[in-house]
Amino acid sequence: MTTDLQRRHLLLGAAAGAVGLAAARPASAAETWQAPSRSAPVLPTDEAFWASVRDLYDVDRSIANLENGYWGIMARPVLQAYIENTERVNRQNTVYARGTFPKDFEATRQRVAMAVGAQPDEIALTRGATEALQVLIAGYNKLKAGDVALYSDLDYDSMQYAMNWLKERRGVEVKTFAIPEPATRDSVLDTYRRVLAGTPGAKLLLLTHLSHRTGLVMPIREIAAMARERGVDVIVDAAHSWGQIDFNVSDLGADFVGFNLHKWIGAPVGVGFLYVRKQRLGDIDRHFADEDWPADDIRSRVHTGTLNFAAALTVPAAIDLHESITAAAKEARLRHLRNYWVERARKLPAIEILTPDDASMHAGITSFRLAGKGSRDDNNAIVGTLRDKHRVLTVRRAGVAKGQCIRVSPALHTTEAELDRLVAALGAVTGA
Template identity: 65%
Template sequence: MRGLYAVTPDVVNLENGYWGIMAEPVRREFIRQTDMINYENTCYVRQRSAGDFEGVRTKVAEAVGAAVDEIALTRGATEALQLLIGGYNKLRPGDAVLYADLDYDSMQYAMNALKACRGVDVVKFNVPESATQQAVLDAYARALEVTPKTRVLLLTHVSNRTGLVLPVAEIVRMAKAKGIDTIVDAAHSWGQLDFKVSDLGADFVGFNLHKWIGAPIGVGFLYIRKERLADIDRDMGDEDFPEVDIRSRVHTGTVNFATVLTVPAALALHQEIGAAAKQARLRYLRDYWVTRVRSFKDIVILTPDEAGSYGAITSFRLAGKTSKADNDAVVAQLRDSYKVLTVRRAGVAKGQCIRVTPALYTEEADLDRLVEALAVVTDTKAG
């Protein structure tokens, strides 16, 4: 796996949750497509790009297990989810929308904006830390019970803050039983976990292709179950496509053509490696370092070890160190003294934390360096 990636030797990069670097075959294809676009320019775009883009959309739909008319390409999961949240047209004044502390910041902003533009009440609640799957289910059940006017629930499959994998299908069923629609944020899950969109049970989902699938930066897609298309408005009154075409729900103007044209190469490599194999490897790498540091002095692992509750991402903090300054200091120490790159994450109800995200190219020796650094940071060896 390491041979598929060209990675800087100057630092151990354990901040792969931002986006996934392209494997070398994908990078070479991106350069080839970039050169072609620059060379042929609008001669290509005006004559052939529409058919090629439709081919890309078809490959994405097949890979995620959806019909092609349920898929529209976007510039990422953030754009996809903003369009789903902002375009959902069944809300009425007095309704409520619900989200949790572990949901992504941009999606929280989009939910908050519904108060002004739709006249709804916006309710936020906290997911337990560190949670079992049952505790998460109980927390969502309580939130839905105490907010009976909820019409839309935002639900994140894999939290960018802690890496917690939520029992999405069960929560979606719970919500549907109460007549509540769920918009699922799958930005971090597809490619990190082995699943198809039908496994989620949700009618509205936003995905990334530049994280765990490994396409170039700037591409994702949204999914709307075909029977629900009318419940999402056209994007800014789009008239490029018929109202019955899901592509009318996205209007972004000129995109990076080479990025989109490289998606099939990323999907091909993803499928060659195998989703199940990727999931197993990423979980192995996560377990490799977590099992070694759980007993360290004053270290608090936020992500549970329960099967089905994690993938590659796990976050930690030092006991009692919950501020931005506290966690920035640890991130800086790991980076500057040990050449290990991590990232601080805010927004968790019980305090800020540090996210560790290995990638497929990560080796055990990389994680050994993290473990050795944390032993010093926590003064475990001295203790």
């Protein structure tokens, strides 16, 4: 070996060693934020506690942003970890990517599995819930021509598209139905019972745990059980529920689930994961005949290609903060913020609230409609008025069988004063 080549090998070895030292995860959000001490569970109205949580977020307060369902902004400690991870990956480049990143990526997968109550070999990281659910729907291999796949009006658009794709690719029949409005727990269960009983050829059912359209929370475990009794598999969309509701994957009673990490967990944009119960892995095809992983490894079910290294590396910091606040406290706070505006909005003329006040049927997200105003143009106009005249940001949601609506999604950094502004704006819009 020449002197130059020896020098290059020594330099590469030193760089790899430096990467190994630098690859240690930055101080987590839990380590940089101390929750105020409490001798009892945190109340959703404990202003001292929630003020300390709000202080973790840098928010533009020039507008009351009540459209936090798109994705959840990172808290400051998580953002700092993301910046440090981005700088490190950019600086160390492929020395890190081809060195210790696979080990760090696996550590993220294990951290996610622990947090959601699954085994690591039941989890595969993705770029979001959409990718996870597309993989599960397209890869589900137990369908044959003539079978029926089912979904409702409240399921997510991209997942509806994927279910429709099964008709073209698998020759199955696709049947759709509407969730009753206003909904109750009994009416929802009765709807699924009736649809399943009336569709003897059904083999696959798409279920959404928490609807992105209206915020309705479905009794997933009960529906999954009634589907299983009829030999119907369910694929659950948990994009909006995990982090907004306190639960583990086993609570759903489902074998196939897609999750987000950049919504209510607060990780960087571009991370999610899919769950397949270990005994059911064979019912999901390898992704485009992937050969990077063995056929009995769940990681062969999604082949993303080059991903955002730093986003994946930052997921543990986001989970640390989520667990420091606690899922139960987050759920209670988000439900409190929802009730804070809904209780007064229900008294306004012409306002239709699209989720029931039954605590088991909603979390933080809720949509409303003005009576007789169910068109795209109607709702775009209302969203525009709320934004431009009253400085309140909401979003129009389409696809609901009885008409389009407007979604309100408070976050942990939302203040009650911002919700007061929403209620006042709705009063002005309705002439109350």
